[in-house]
Amino acid sequence: MIKTVDLTKKYGDAFAIRAIDLDLEPGDLFGFIGPNGAGKTTTMRIIATLLEPSWGEAYVCGHSVHTQPKEIRRLVGYMPDFFGVYDDMTVVEYLEFFAAAYRIGGDARKKRVDEMLDVVDLDFKRDAYANTLSRGQTQRLGLARTMLHDPQVLLLDEPLSGLDPRARIEMRNLLRKLGEMGKTIIVSSHILPELADVCNKVGIIDRGELKQNAKVTEVIKMVREHTVLVVQPAQRGQMSTIADLLKDHAKVQGVDTGDDAVRVVLKAEVEDYSDLPKLLIENGIALKQFTEEELDLESAFMALTKGTSTRM
Numbered sequence: 479m480i481k482t483v484d485l486t487k488k489y490g491d492a493f494a495i496r497a498i499d500l501d502l503e504p505g506d507l508f509g510f511i512g513p514n515g516a517g518k519t520t521t522m523r524i525i526a527t528l529l530e531p532s533w534g535e536a537y538v539c540g541h542s543v544h545t546q547p548k549e550i551r552r553l554v555g556y557m558p559d560f561f562g563v564y565d566d567m568t569v570v571e572y573l574e575f576f577a578a579a580y581r582i583g584g585d586a587r588k589k590r591v592d593e594m595l596d597v598v599d600l601d602f603k604r605d606a607y608a609n610t611l612s613r614g615q616t617q618r619l620g621l622a623r624t625m626l627h628d629p630q631v632l633l634l635d636e637p638l639s640g641l642d643p644r645a646r647i648e649m650r651n652l653l654r655k656l657g658e659m660g661k662t663i664i665v666s667s668h669i670l671p672e673l674a675d676v677c678n679k680v681g682i683i684d685r686g687e688l689k690q691n692a693k694v695t696e697v698i699k700m701v702r703e704h705t706v707l708v709v710q711p712a713q714r715g716q717m718s719t720i721a722d723l724l725k726d727h728a729k730v731q732g733v734d735t736g737d738d739a740v741r742v743v744l745k746a747e748v749e750d751y752s753d754l755p756k757l758l759i760e761n762g763i764a765l766k767q768f769t770e771e772e773l774d775l776e777s778a779f780m781a782l783t784k785g786t787s788t789r790m
């Protein structure tokens with residue numbers, strides 16, 4: 479559905495994006511994550527045919543941005559990170575204005591506008607002036623406008639930015655709903671955890687280069703250098719015995735005794751650690767918990783974009 483090959487944009491000597499290869503299938507909800515200035519907007523604007531690449535290719539449904547931009551524009555809806563709404567228009571008038579620009583006329587226009595207001599849950603504001611909407615409502619209005627021509631592909635630039643927690647949840651639910659409608663969506667953010675649970679794939683971009691591009695669970699695995707086990711005995715008094723038994727084990731890099739569990743950091747190359755619980759049980763320890771610690775997404779993101787935190 480969306481494919482980019484060696485996609486590159488240079489401004490002077492500086493690379494805004496460098497050799498980006500993406501391959502998204504119909505129905506993918508792709509989280510495009512990176513710090514400010516990483517190249518997310520540049521990539522999306524090229525796919526939307528609003529910007530020409532320096533070299534490389536981008537295809538939407540097999541159409542090339544170089545040779546078939548018109549076909550692509552019909553298929554794509556692009557929502558920029560900031561857009562203005564007109565002061566003197568109500569929500570309905572605003573959408574009807576853009577529907578007219580898409581040459582949707584007559585009854586079809588009214589029907590389409592009503593459908594979009596329903597999808598983004600903004601019907602209750604239909605007669606309100608667009609400039610009186612909250613940031614979350616404005617984003618939803620922007621999304622409705624982006625979808626007026628029923629694009630199969632949505633490119634949404636930071637739709638969650640500046641939203642309060644409640645509006646964020648609403649927008650995430652809306653993204654899920656659009657995914658279920660079968661749209662192929664690229665949604666950008668500079669915060670990985672905020673998107674990870676709605677997207678099926680994520681790409682992490684830093685300084686114009688795509689660092690990781692895979693399913694959410696795979697990305698976490700890739701950035702995880704060491705497996706960490708959380709070991710909790712049935713009896714608290716046995717924590718120090720666990721630490722003593724494991725600290726010099728050949729597969730263990732180190733142990734860290736906490737309040738109610740021992741964290742065991744395995745050596746980087748270790749994959750099979752099935753002998754460790756066996757060893758503990760043989761030494762008379764009843765285990766309440768023996769699990770891999772989940773790597774939180776914030777740490778994963780920071781590990782992948784090392785040294786760029788000052789640019790965020």
Ligand SMILES: Nc1ncnc2c1ncn2[C@@H]1O[C@H](COP(=O)(O)OP(=O)(O)OP(=O)(O)O)[C@@H](O)[C@H]1O
Binds near residue numbers: 514518521559
């Ligand atoms: N017109 C331009 N002229 C020169 N440099 C540009 C231009 N547009 C973008 N850049 C540079 O290209 C790089 C990528 O910018 P881009 O806007 O794609 O990043 P981004 O990931 O979308 O960031 P943000 O989250 O801040 O929007 C940045 O270093 C930016 O300064």
